[in-house]
């Protein structure tokens with residue numbers, strides 16, 4: 520079965536053709552990172568307009584790279600939630616129109632499902648086994664999910680404030696590192712000392728997370744190191760740090776963030792001894808320190824950690840296998856904030 524997956528939930532315009540949820544025939548991603556590096560973050564209205572400009576060329580290239588015609592496509596899958604309102608609208612309106620024009624069944628896929636199913640993409644022999652625990656760590660989410668079987672999700676832990684990816688991005692800003700912060704921190708952390716600065720682990724009970732305190736702890740530690748009061752503007756701190764101090768802060772922060780995630784997953788496994796596999800998903804799963812720490816877990820190929828259309832097609836395939844029916848292209852709505860459990 521050939522599925523065209525379309526993804527526009529944030530600042531990547533993406534489309535891919537995937538056979539039977541795993542074999543990638545094409546994968547086209549146009550990132551807006553260059554535009555937003557200038558601003559230090561995503562501007563929703565600009566993101567939506569950029570999607571509009573490249574959406575159809577991206578879909579056409581996905582079909583061309585896969586050497587397939589519309590006749591050969593069995594279904595169209597699109598991200599309908601969660602994400603930026605204007606960005607989701609461009610992707611869903613495109614998919615709805617294409618479904619009507621080419622008379623194809625249309626499937627609406629939750630973005631976090633897609634991140635999780637990126638772990639099924641590719642030619643690996645070994646696939647995750649159920650029941651499994653999934654750790655979703657991205658720009659907008661930090662959640663632990665229990666998956667007893669395909670397409671069944673229960674959230675057993677979630678962040679009470681910032682997502683871990685958001686925390687990487689905010690700490691990078693404090694350190695004067697370019698957007699997006701995750702890869703920038705990982706890069707400079709390689710030459711830093713992870714034990715140089717002691718940062719606190721939040722005391723949040725059970726399997727929930729909190730990352731806003733860690734961000735503030737880095738801010739206070741940088742102000743202390745620079746010898747300035749807590750009222751000192753954060754955007755000027757970078758001028759007071761040496762490259763070695765930046766590297767040491769990046770390494771210390773990265774280690775603390777990874778340790779917090781590891782502690783919670785250890786607790787989650789103690790509470791769910793029946794677990795057969797641990798699956799890590801979302802943009803932060805590209806992080807090498809994290810991959811070294813969770814050596815027994817499943818990770819997507821790094822190029823499928825961030826947003827892409829192939830993972831949407833993969834998630835759709837397993838939805839269809841689980842009996843999910845197509846949606847009405849004339850009625851599909853978008854939901855900027857909706858749980859994977861809905």
Ligand SMILES: Nc1ncnc2c1ncn2[C@@H]1O[C@H](COP(=O)(O)OP(=O)(O)OP(=O)(O)O)[C@@H](O)[C@H]1O
Pocket residue numbers: 528529601602630634656657658659660683684685687688699700701702705801802803804805806807824825826
């Ligand atoms: N190597 C890395 N180390 C740490 N964080 C990373 C790395 N690469 C990317 N990230 C982080 O991943 C996040 C982007 O991931 P993703 O694209 O999945 O998020 P999103 O789609 O914006 O949010 P969501 O999936 O929750 O809607 C950013 O916060 C980015 O800094």
Ligand SMILES: [Mg+2]
Pocket residue numbers: 630634657658801802825826
């Ligand atoms: Mg994402």
